[in-house]
Amino acid sequence: MKTLKIANIPGDGVGKEVVPEAVRVLHTIADLHGGLKFEFTEFPWSCDYYLKYGQMMPEDGLKQLQHFDGIFLGAVGNLNLVPDHVSLWGLLIKIRREFQQVINIRPAKRLKGIASPLTNPKDFDLIVVRENSEGEYSEVGGRIYQGEDQISIQNAVFSRKGTERAMRYAFELASKRKAKVTSATKSNGIVHSMPFWDEVFQDVAKSYPHIETDSQHIDALAAFFVTNPSRFDVIVASNLFGDILTDIGAAIMGSIGVAPAANINVNGKYPSMFEPVHGSAPDIVGKGIANPIGQIWTAKMMLDHFGEQELGSHLLEVIEQVTESGIITPDVGGRATTSEVTDQIISHLKK
Structure with a gap:
């Protein structure tokens, strides 16, 4: 049994909605595979955490993360609560830099069923x-300097x-x-x-x-x-x-909501981090319509990273089967909810 220990950071806004959906998909894949298991440990680090503690993560946050196999991140940022340069440099970029995640990879392809x-x-x-x-x-x-002379x-x-x-x-x-x-x-x-x-x-x-x-x-x-x-x-x-x-x-x-990304550590000293391209989307938080595909495609990239390319390729094929069937969220012209899209992906995986 191959067990992958993943630090789970839903973060802000819709990150808290789409990360659990992607986790459901990964558990389904592991159950169907038989020789693979995910162990997720969730961390509440976010702008809400900053308002409570004055920092985006605790002082020993990186030490807590460094022994995980990977980091699964949702979204960071809420301009209504914390300036972007504070939230990003206090969590996302801090992890990227100090864990030497020197490569960022982001695919883009025409997905069937999404215009x-x-x-x-x-x-x-x-x-x-x-x-x-x-x-x-x-x-x-x-x-340096102040006023009109400021540089x-x-x-x-x-x-x-x-x-x-x-x-x-x-x-x-x-x-x-x-x-x-x-x-x-x-x-x-x-x-x-x-x-x-x-x-x-x-x-x-x-x-x-x-x-x-x-x-x-x-x-x-x-x-x-x-x-x-x-x-x-x-x-x-x-x-x-x-x-x-x-x-x-x-x-x-067709939407930033479908775009995945990975931050890769190439020397093996620290975990890599997997996060979708989209932000926290405060305008749709709580409506149940956030697109989970970006986070689920990001999960596909995490599978690839851990040598499970066959499972990753199959997951992307299933995503396209679902989008082609018309089960898509409003940001790409559909009417499905976040959970309905995920349910269909899981259903297709089980077939």
Whole structure:
């Protein structure tokens, strides 16, 4: 029996609604598989926790998490209660950085039964590999002076180690898919970090002669995501560029509510973390209509990470069987509730 111990952090808003649904699905898969078991330990860390204790997680929070096999996160943030920079840096980004989750991967594909806003989306199936530890989201910088003389400086940091690591991950991933990697750059406008990025990409590509390569400026690349997403396989991008591209990826799928993500620790020292792209969606909290697919697809990525690719692939097939049957939530044009979508996924799994 393979037992996976998972730290479960529903977080804020709809995270508290969709995480239990995905947990139901994972328990069903484990029961049907026979040789797999999940043990979930829930942590109440959230904006509500912050209002009560003055911090998003306890001082020893990371110590509590470090011995789990993985972390399953719902959503973080509630602007009505806590500023975003406090909630995100106090929980989500804190875990990403201190657990060395240096790679963020986010797939986007046309799901059967969910209408894309694109006129002719074709059958796109792409994945963005985002450098997740430095780049434009570094903490280097600060402010000086006051009033009209005030200056804010934010330094982007690109190390060869971090850049090359993300690119090699992308090439390895592409070798298992359609053998094409596209680099997101902006070397015609950002004159130091992006030419450096391009040089590392060219160097890494030499080790993968069987992989087709392409380099696109981020503005053109964003446009191609909208006009012709089916041309792409694996895209490797810096922290900021990857963040923006993956929200476009979610949009062309039809809803950010269906988009999954994984934050990967590649050295094995700490657990990886799995979270959907969507936020806490305070406008629909408590209505029972939050889309659970993003969280359930994220569960599929967690299965893949633990070497259960066959189960993960089957889960995604089942998700599409359900969406194709018309059992979808209002954000993608349906009438089903959160639990009704999950019930159908579980029913199809049992078949």
